[in-house]
Amino acid sequence: MSSVLWFRRDLRLRDNPALLTAAQNGPVTALFVLDDALRRPAGAPRLAYLYRTLRALDEELRDHGGALVIRSGKPETVVAQVAREVDAAAVHISADFGPYGTARDARVAQALDVELVRTGSPYAVAPGRVVKADGSPFQVFTAFYRRWSEHGWPAPARSGAASADWRSDVASRPIPHDPALPPGLTLPDAGEAAAVRSWQAFVDQRLAGYSDQRDRPDWDATSRMSPHLHYGTIHPRTMLADLGRRDDTFRKEVAWREFYAAVLHFWPESARAYFKPEMTRMPYVSGRLADTRLEAWQQGRTGYPIVDAGMRQLLAEGWMHNRVRMIVASFLVKDLHLEWTVGARHFMRHLVDGDLASNQHGWQWTAGTGTDAAPYFRIFNPVTQGRKFDPDGRYIKRFVPELVGLPDELVHEPWKADQKVDYPDRIVDHDVERKVALANYQSVRAS
DNA sequence: TGAAATGTTGGGGCG
DNA sequence: ACGCCCCAACATTTC
Numbered sequence: 001m002s003s004v005l006w007f008r009r010d011l012r013l014r015d016n017p018a019l020l021t022a023a024q025n026g027p028v029t030a031l032f033v034l035d036d037a038l039r040r041p042a043g044a045p046r047l048a049y050l051y052r053t054l055r056a057l058d059e060e061l062r063d064h065g066g067a068l069v070i071r072s073g074k075p076e077t078v079v080a081q082v083a084r085e086v087d088a089a090a091v092h093i094s095a096d097f098g099p100y101g102t103a104r105d106a107r108v109a110q111a112l113d114v115e116l117v118r119t120g121s122p123y124a125v126a127p128g129r130v131v132k133a134d135g136s137p138f139q140v141f142t143a144f145y146r147r148w149s150e151h152g153w154p155a156p157a158r159s160g161a162a163s164a165d166w167r168s169d170v171a172s173r174p175i176p177h178d179p180a181l182p183p184g185l186t187l188p189d190a191g192e193a194a195a196v197r198s199w200q201a202f203v204d205q206r207l208a209g210y211s212d213q214r215d216r217p218d219w220d221a222t223s224r225m226s227p228h229l230h231y232g233t234i235h236p237r238t239m240l241a242d243l244g245r246r247d248d249t250f251r252k253e254v255a256w257r258e259f260y261a262a263v264l265h266f267w268p269e270s271a272r273a274y275f276k277p278e279m280t281r282m283p284y285v286s287g288r289l290a291d292t293r294l295e296a297w298q299q300g301r302t303g304y305p306i307v308d309a310g311m312r313q314l315l316a317e318g319w320m321h322n323r324v325r326m327i328v329a330s331f332l333v334k335d336l337h338l339e340w341t342v343g344a345r346h347f348m349r350h351l352v353d354g355d356l357a358s359n360q361h362g363w364q365w366t367a368g369t370g371t372d373a374a375p376y377f378r379i380f381n382p383v384t385q386g387r388k389f390d391p392d393g394r395y396i397k398r399f400v401p402e403l404v405g406l407p408d409e410l411v412h413e414p415w416k417a418d419q420k421v422d423y424p425d426r427i428v429d430h431d432v433e434r435k436v437a438l439a440n441y442q443s444v445r446a447s
Numbered sequence: 448t449g450a451a452a453t454g455t456t457g458g459g460g461c462g
Numbered sequence: 463a464c465g466c467c468c469c470a471a472c473a474t475t476t477c
Contacts, residue, residue: 215448322448323448326448330449365448366448374448374449375449375477376477377449377450377476377477378448378449378450378477379449379450379451379477380449380450381449381450381451384449384450385449434450434451438477441477442477
């Protein structure tokens with residue numbers, strides 16, 4: 001008897017129920033499949049981060065006498081092949097609930113001569129479990145959150161790496177080298193040990209102030225756990241257990257991730273399609289104007305400091321502060337009149353934490369097209385938001401060095417400065433575009 | 448997890 | 463003392 005533990009987005013050895021299940025059935029072969037269908041849409045930063053995570057996992061496995069077996073190709077071919085090579089009685093996975101993963105796993109189960117055993121998922125509560133009394137899915141976060149909290153989740157699973165009998169004699173491709181990264185890009189530390197370290201640092205140093213300080217992009221006040229959650233180097237259940245009853249605000253952020261995973265599970269098409277179909281009639285700019293605006297937004301050259309700082313942080317770190325994600329998203333949709341799908345795609349290409357469910361639904365929330373979405377007429381004023389959440393412009397000056405010489409008051413409105421700064425003029429006038437957006441919205445509602 | 452427009456209230460200056 | 467005006471501060475409505 002032997003088994004294959006096929007890793008996907010659960011690249012850890014602690015609190016891993018699928019690993020415990022696999023370890024009960026003789027020697028375990030740890031497998032990761034380089035699947036081009038997943039590698040293609042990921043930008044270089046996320047790919048590099050994945051490879052680093054794989055290297056860390058491989059090292060941990062080697063400490064336990066094993067190794068991570070890397071293969072490339074179609075999972076339905078490769079997983080079946082490896083299962084035959086090691087004469088596995090079963091292939092163990094943690095369940096995936098995304099549209100691609102669901103279809104892929106169905107194909108793999110079909111192709112296997114042995115059982116594909118799903119144990120656990122990357123969520124505290126598996127998507128689909130939390131539903132209304134009548135069995136229908138929640139479309140409103142607050143109601144979901146109440147039910148999700150009542151539902152509860154198991155305590156973290158015990159660590160099983162030490163007790164597993166890892167195989168290390170299976171042929172493997174090398175883990176690919178990092179792809180070429182943009183110069184100056186700094187990625188967060190990858191791997192399970194880094195996840196545990198950085199979670200502990202957050203709990204010790206920043207959790208107490210989280211609810212008051214999390215909206216400040218100029219402070220290091222957030223958990224920064226999103227890349228680790230994306231690749232499963234830590235399980236949210238571990239985090240929730242450490243929270244105890246301490247911080248409802250942070251628990252809610254974990255719950256947003258679970259909510260959006262559930263929404264995607266029940267409405268797989270919502271990754272692309274507008275939740276509110278009438279909103280597809282919103283008019284957008286097109287042609288050269290659209291191209292120019294999109295490029296200015298992507299490069300962080302819109303002339304609005306908080307927007308540009310956020311977009312440049314995305315390019316510099318593969319990450320953006322959540323408050324600023326909302327500001328730049330609102331700006332794309334309501335000031336530049338570009339479609340949310342365009343912005344969502346750019347985020348997915350550049351974010352190390354790029355998670356389909358959270359990203360697409362977060363964008364739909366901002367664009368007013370989604371479940372439990374902000375009403376369309378909630379339009380962020382980039383100057384007001386900047387003043388409120390980056391009062392002395394420290395975040396802006398970190399990513400937009402052209403503005404370093406400006407006093408705090410002018411850093412959010414450099415166009416009012418007497419001194420000339422080498423910084424783009426505003427590509428649009430917020431006051432004007434806000435009215436255009438509201439008029440567009442009226443025209444959609446009337447039609 | 449908005450912001451602007453509009454409405455209301457109340458203090459102070461003034462005749 | 464009183465009414466009137468102005469306007470800041472706050473509340474409500476609207477998009």
